[in-house]
Amino acid sequence: MFFFIARRLLQAVGVMLAVGLIAFALFQFVGDPVNNMTGQDTSLAEREALKEELGLNDSVFVQFGRFIGNAARGNFGHSYRQRRPVDELIWERFSATIELSAVSALLALLIGIPMGVYTALKRHSWLSRAFMTLSLIGVSLPTFLIGIFLILIFGVTLNWLPTFGRGEVVDVGGWTTGLLTLSGIKSLILPAVTLAVFQMTFIVRLVRAEMLEVLRADYIKFAHARGLAARAVNFGHALKNTLVPVITVIGLQIGSIVAFAIITESVFQWPGMGLLFIHAIHEVDIPVMAAYLMLIGLLFVIINLVVDILYYAIDPRLRLS
Amino acid sequence: MNTRKLTAKMTCALLASLLVAGAAQANTFRFAFQGDAQSLDPHGLNETFTLSLLGNVYEGLTAYDGDLGLIPALATAWEITSPTTWRFNLRRGVTFHNGNSFNADDVIFSWRRMIADGSDQKSRAGLISAINRIDDYTVEAVTDAPQPTLAREMVYMYVMDKEWSEANDSTQPASPRTAGRENAYSTLNANGTGPFTVTERQPEVKTVLRRYDNYWGDIDSNVTEVIFTPIAQAATRVAALLSAQIDLAYPVPVQDWNRLDNTAGVRALTGPEARTIFLGMDQGRDELLYSNIKGKNPFKDMRVRKAFAHAINLDAIKRTIMRGASTPSGLLWAPQISGYRAATNTPYEYDPEESKRLLAAAGYADGFEVTMDCPNNRYVNDEKICQAVAGMLARVGVTVDLLAQPKSKYFAKVLAQGGYDTSFYLLGWTPGSIDVYNVFQNLLSCQNSEQKRGQFNLGNYCNSEVDRLADGIGSETDADARQSLIDAATRIVQREVGYLPLHQQPLSWGVRDGIAVTQRPDNVLDLRYVVVE
Numbered sequence: 120m121f122f123f124i125a126r127r128l129l130q131a132v133g134v135m136l137a138v139g140l141i142a143f144a145l146f147q148f149v150g151d152p153v154n155n156m157t158g159q160d161t162s163l164a165e166r167e168a169l170k171e172e173l174g175l176n177d178s179v180f181v182q183f184g185r186f187i188g189n190a191a192r193g194n195f196g197h198s199y200r201q202r203r204p205v206d207e208l209i210w211e212r213f214s215a216t217i218e219l220s221a222v223s224a225l226l227a228l229l230i231g232i233p234m235g236v237y238t239a240l241k242r243h244s245w246l247s248r249a250f251m252t253l254s255l256i257g258v259s260l261p262t263f264l265i266g267i268f269l270i271l272i273f274g275v276t277l278n279w280l281p282t283f284g285r286g287e288v289v290d291v292g293g294w295t296t297g298l299l300t301l302s303g304i305k306s307l308i309l310p311a312v313t314l315a316v317f318q319m320t321f322i323v324r325l326v327r328a329e330m331l332e333v334l335r336a337d338y339i340k341f342a343h344a345r346g347l348a349a350r351a352v353n354f355g356h357a358l359k360n361t362l363v364p365v366i367t368v369i370g371l372q373i374g375s376i377v378a379f380a381i382i383t384e385s386v387f388q389w390p391g392m393g394l395l396f397i398h399a400i401h402e403v404d405i406p407v408m409a410a411y412l413m414l415i416g417l418l419f420v421i422i423n424l425v426v427d428i429l430y431y432a433i434d435p436r437l438r439l440s
Numbered sequence: 441m442n443t444r445k446l447t448a449k450m451t452c453a454l455l456a457s458l459l460v461a462g463a464a465q466a467n468t469f470r471f472a473f474q475g476d477a478q479s480l481d482p483h484g485l486n487e488t489f490t491l492s493l494l495g496n497v498y499e500g501l502t503a504y505d506g507d508l509g510l511i512p513a514l515a516t517a518w519e520i521t522s523p524t525t526w527r528f529n530l531r532r533g534v535t536f537h538n539g540n541s542f543n544a545d546d547v548i549f550s551w552r553r554m555i556a557d558g559s560d561q562k563s564r565a566g567l568i569s570a571i572n573r574i575d576d577y578t579v580e581a582v583t584d585a586p587q588p589t590l591a592r593e594m595v596y597m598y599v600m601d602k603e604w605s606e607a608n609d610s611t612q613p614a615s616p617r618t619a620g621r622e623n624a625y626s627t628l629n630a631n632g633t634g635p636f637t638v639t640e641r642q643p644e645v646k647t648v649l650r651r652y653d654n655y656w657g658d659i660d661s662n663v664t665e666v667i668f669t670p671i672a673q674a675a676t677r678v679a680a681l682l683s684a685q686i687d688l689a690y691p692v693p694v695q696d697w698n699r700l701d702n703t704a705g706v707r708a709l710t711g712p713e714a715r716t717i718f719l720g721m722d723q724g725r726d727e728l729l730y731s732n733i734k735g736k737n738p739f740k741d742m743r744v745r746k747a748f749a750h751a752i753n754l755d756a757i758k759r760t761i762m763r764g765a766s767t768p769s770g771l772l773w774a775p776q777i778s779g780y781r782a783a784t785n786t787p788y789e790y791d792p793e794e795s796k797r798l799l800a801a802a803g804y805a806d807g808f809e810v811t812m813d814c815p816n817n818r819y820v821n822d823e824k825i826c827q828a829v830a831g832m833l834a835r836v837g838v839t840v841d842l843l844a845q846p847k848s849k850y851f852a853k854v855l856a857q858g859g860y861d862t863s864f865y866l867l868g869w870t871p872g873s874i875d876v877y878n879v880f881q882n883l884l885s886c887q888n889s890e891q892k893r894g895q896f897n898l899g900n901y902c903n904s905e906v907d908r909l910a911d912g913i914g915s916e917t918d919a920d921a922r923q924s925l926i927d928a929a930t931r932i933v934q935r936e937v938g939y940l941p942l943h944q945q946p947l948s949w950g951v952r953d954g955i956a957v958t959q960r961p962d963n964v965l966d967l968r969y970v971v972v973e
Contacts, residue, residue, distance in 0.1 A: 150848025151857055156478075156615075158486025159882075160563040160872055162892050163856045169615075170857070200478050201643050202614050202627050211642075267675055274683045282679050283472075283671055284646070388671045390645040398644060398672065403848045 131420040138416035143183040152199050152403035186409055196406035205410045214295045216391030220376045222311040227318035235326025257320030266313040266386035281306045283388040310387040329361040370426035374419045467972040469663045471688040472677050476644045476670040479627035482598035483553055483613040486560045491596050492964040498598035498632035501528055502591050506958035506969055508776050508874050514599055523586040530577040534656045536601040537637040544573045549602035558615030564593045586915040589875040604631045635659055644670055659968040681950045690949040694763050700950050709949040712767045714774040714961040715870040719940040724900030728863040730811030745937035747798035749788035751836045761824045765946035772879050774944045776961040779876030784930045795836045807837025813865040815850040820945040826866055860898050880910035901938035
């Protein structure tokens with residue numbers, strides 16, 4: 120177990136370095152940051168001096184090395200636009216993204232798993248067919264379109280819910296939360312649903328497929344033959360075994376919920392890390408882009424590790440070998 | 441239910457109604473823009489929106505009224521005492537938001553801060569070589585050369601409180617260069633003399649301003665609280681306006697005007713912006729970088745430039761792309777710019793036959809190919825304009841290969857840092873000083889990096905006579921003599937087709953009914969003019 124985790128951690132360091140290097144190589148193609156940091160009247164000499172001082176004339180490898188060196192000492196640099204430390208900026212936005220992602224993930228799980236189980240058990244009922252059609256729409260519609268539809272219906276036409284921002288937030292020991300105020304909760308509904316739709320439909324289809332697979336297995340037939348109640352067979356045996364692969368996939372999906380919150384955040388002007396990243400791309404704010412990409416890389420590495428360990432815990436066969 | 445409970449309930453209801461009555465006195469104005477001010481430091485970035493938001497908090501010695509006319513602000517009067525000396529009488533009884541009083545020391549301190557390392561206002565403040573303190577409320581600005589537009593440049597030279605800056609370790613401008621070393625206090629906090637104070641600042645999320653009770657001036661606005669939210673996506677911005685979550689949004693897409701006008705309670709507010717959109721051609725190189733013509737540069741031939749001018753149908757662009765809201769132009773500056781004269785503003789005539797004849801005469805009867813650089817997220821419908829231009833040029837035989845890119849990539853390629861890497865491009869320009877000299881200096885003078893001239897003359901249109909006249913425009917203080925220099929230089933540029941002016945683009949704001957605002961032609965929202973019904 121210890122060696123397993125140690126090996127995984129070593130691999131993680133390699134992955135992070137690769138992510139960083141690729142990111143820095145890409146920064147060469149996003150444009151000139153200096154133009155966004157100066158006014159139109161700023162002289163060429165001033166611009167050149169700024170470029171030199173920020174180290175933008177150095178090669179990709181030198182820039183990358185400097186970033187890693189500073190990052191190792193906990194210094195992620197200063198945002199070109201806001202002139203403030205990047206770790207401070209990301210931390211300010213962290214809670215917004217985490218709350219949005221967590222609520223979306225919960226929605227997706229609490230609605231997705233029961234729907235998946237139902238459609239597997241009652242395959243031919245009309246409700247199952249309706250669920251499957253809906254899930255097909257959910258999987259195929261792009262997130263921003265869902266977001267804009269929801270804004271149009273619930274914001275502009277019905278005027279029920281706010282369509283942008285996070286509402287009033289409360290600071291609880293350095294963590295800002297929107298879950299404690301009415302306007303915060305109302306503001307969360309549309310973005311959370313938008314972000315959850317794809318994951319939910321994905322989970323429905325996954326759970327259904329896995330469940331159908333398990334229901335065909337011999338031990339389910341034997342369980343029925345033993346005269347166990349359908350309820351005990353379906354939920355005690357079938358669902359439990361269904362969840363093993365589902366956990367792996369869902370665990371990995373949590374990473375992508377956080378990472379792909381970018382689109383939802385920019386449609387709803389949700390002040391999270393994704394919005395910060397989008398702005399950073401537009402304005403070529405290299406320190407922010409670099410730190411964000413590394414953070415997302417780290418997140419995926421950690422989630423993968425946790426999923427592996429969980430798998431180890433759930434599946435006894437792995438422990439034997 | 442016992443009586444005490446009931447009484448308590450009634451008291452609550454009474455209190456609530458009192459609170460509501462109190463709230464009716466407070467006028468809150470909510471607005472959204474597509475971006476945010478980069479920082480609250482008034483000298484850190486010379487960019488329109490940053491300066492416009494801060495213009496409600498900080499002030500210069502002079503200011504613009506709603507039509508870009510020059511009015512007194514922290515100076516009550518000024519005069520030119522010698523060609524290189526300006527004397528400003530400062531306003532008495534003005535206080536900063538922290539209660540400190542304003543005087544000559546603050547003016548001198550702020551000017552020093554603007555020429556310090558890391559300032560992005562050096563080009564303005566650098567026009568002045570010294571500011572002398574005559575007494576507490578009189579200063580004298582000395583310039584190396586005569587600067588007829590100095591009072592206009594003063595508008596954006598915001599004055600900070602010397603004591604406050606020193607106490608908060610903010611005597612240097614907060615720039616990206618010094619960010620790691622300096623205290624960033626002035627990026628998140630502000631202390632000006634303007635009508636609004638900053639009470640809450642969450643960069644790129646929310647900024648709250650409150651009316652400053654001791655403001656010296658008498659302004660139209662009855663707004664007591666302003667909530668500003670940057671909303672980057674145009675669709676989200678418009679939706680927020682339509683659902684009454686905000687009172688004003690800008691810019692709104694031109695194609696949403698009908699939508700706004702057909703919705704009860706909101707309206708589109710439009711007008712001509714002081715920004716002129718134009719096309720430029722590389723006339724400097726001996727061979728174009730991006731063309732199939734080798735060994736020579738077709739744009740060096742005046743007939744080719746003229747042919748381009750006659751091939752472009754400005755009215756068609758106005759009608760089909762700009763929804764009738766652009767103002768076709770024959771000049772590189774708008775009517776609001778000082779030095780403008782209507783008599784010289786004649787666009788080139790649309791005449792494709794003449795265009796073909798000129799191209800044939802120049803030896804390009806079969807046309808030629810050229811690559812056009814174009815931004816796709818900087819100006820109103822910029823990419824569509826370029827596509828239309830490409831189509832119009834195709835009709836006279838010129839094949840345009842369009843390279844439309846986001847502004848970060850576009851500017852990195854075509855501006856000086858990229859080595860003016862373009863053959864044919866679209867650019868927009870608003871002179872920061874609202875004076876025509878800025879246009880001559882940046883767009884019409886020959887490229888000269890030592891003298892900092894022609895920096896944005898990307899195609900290096902160059903005529904020594906225009907340069908000589910530009911010098912005169914920059915130093916002549918007599919208005920009539922100056923105007924005749926401007927007219928003479930304009931005639932040369934137009935005759936030689938140095939540039940292809942297209943139009944002034946429209947301002948495009950969305951406003952809720954019951955809100956009165958003044959739409960300034962430089963796309964600035966001045967909260968002094970916002971009145972809530």
